[in-house]
Amino acid sequence: MGEVIQDNYRAVREKINETCKKVGRKPEEVTLIAVSKTKPLSDIEKLIDIDVIEFGENKPQELREKFDEVSTPVRFHQIGHLQTNKVKYIINKAVLIHSVDSIKLASVIEKEAEKRDIHVNVLIEVNYAGEDTKFGVSKEEVVPLIKEIAEKYRHIHIRGLMTIAPFVDDPEENRPIFKGMHELLLDIKSQNIDNVDMSILSMGMTNDYIVAVEEGATMVRVGTAIFGERQYKGE
Numbered sequence: 001m002g003e004v005i006q007d008n009y010r011a012v013r014e015k016i017n018e019t020c021k022k023v024g025r026k027p028e029e030v031t032l033i034a035v036s037k038t039k040p041l042s043d044i045e046k047l048i049d050i051d052v053i054e055f056g057e058n059k060p061q062e063l064r065e066k067f068d069e070v071s072t073p074v075r076f077h078q079i080g081h082l083q084t085n086k087v088k089y090i091i092n093k094a095v096l097i098h099s100v101d102s103i104k105l106a107s108v109i110e111k112e113a114e115k116r117d118i119h120v121n122v123l124i125e126v127n128y129a130g131e132d133t134k135f136g137v138s139k140e141e142v143v144p145l146i147k148e149i150a151e152k153y154r155h156i157h158i159r160g161l162m163t164i165a166p167f168v169d170d171p172e173e174n175r176p177i178f179k180g181m182h183e184l185l186l187d188i189k190s191q192n193i194d195n196v197d198m199s200i201l202s203m204g205m206t207n208d209y210i211v212a213v214e215e216g217a218t219m220v221r222v223g224t225a226i227f228g229e230r231q232y233k234g235e
Contacts, residue, residue: 002046008226009034009047012209016220019213033077035205035223037062041069043227048072056098056221060086067093077183079162079202079221081135084108092116098162098202100220101125101136106149106156109135113155122164123202126184128177134164139180143188150195160200160218161185171208178215180202185216 009032017027035214036044037058044055044066058080061184067076067090078094084105086209090097100106102120110147113120124146127136146158163181165174181203189198204212212220 002042002049005043005046005227006050009052010227012222012225015210016213019210023214025213029218031219032220033079033202033219034226035221036066036077036227037080037223039223039227041066042076045071047171047226048074058221060089064089064093077221091120092118093177095121096159096184096200097122099123099125099135100158101127101145102150103145103148107155110153110155115196117210118155119157121157121159123160123200124149126161126163128163128181128184129166131166139184142184143191146188147193147195150193154195156195158196158198159200160202161188162202164205165203165208165212167207171211174208174216175211178208178212178217186194 007188013032016030016032020027020030027112028074031054033036033054033056053074055074055219056077060078060082063076063078075095076093077096077098078090079098082105084095087108106191109120116235124142125136126139126142128139129136130138132196143225150154150158153226162182168174185198200218202219203217205226206222209220
């Protein structure tokens with residue numbers, strides 16, 4: 001099974017590299033995050049064996065446990081929704097929090113970061129498609145939220161944007177969303193807001209990461225295409 005996971009990872013990475021070349025981007029511009037949520041630590045170790053260091057977790061408790069138990073230090077990303085009462089679990093363990101979507105959450109991150117005298121890199125989660133079932137701020141709320149966080153909280157550094165596009169059978173359906181996210185990122189970048197650098201655009205998952213890369217993603221979050229279908233407790 002370990003070799004299958006390694007081969008899957010290499011295949012996804014190769015597709016990203018080919019896509020970058022096709023659209024005139026450098027492959028190193030795109031970070032592949034292996035989404036290891038619900039997967040055992042042994043799966044992560046198999047990828048560490050081929051020098052993979054970027055992993056994504058949804059649940060803070062799971063990120064904390066794997067961070068503490070992994071054999072070699074790697075870079076864990078908090079990609080799932082983050083409740084304010086769980087911030088303390090991952091504040092000094094996640095290399096990047098992808099899912100900041102409220103001033104309330106930002107204020108708790110600031111408080112916990114200040115307590116530990118650390119700086120925290122975050123992305124603002126945008127619900128670009130306006131889906132009722134998704135977290136994230138609307139397109140219209142992004143800039144006001146960024147400006148408020150950047151002005152108020154000196155321990156938080158906004159590094160870019162993240163979105164979870166709708167699950168669709170045809171990835172082409174998500175192209176306008178990815179294109180719009182890229183335009184939004186460039187627009188915010190052009191405003192030169194202090195403490196905001198807009199260098200990261202986290203978008204694209206197993207079913208649509210190729211289109212996301214074509215439209216400017218700098219991070220893609222791929223789980224199923226690498227690890228296989230997720231196993232949930234009770235299954």
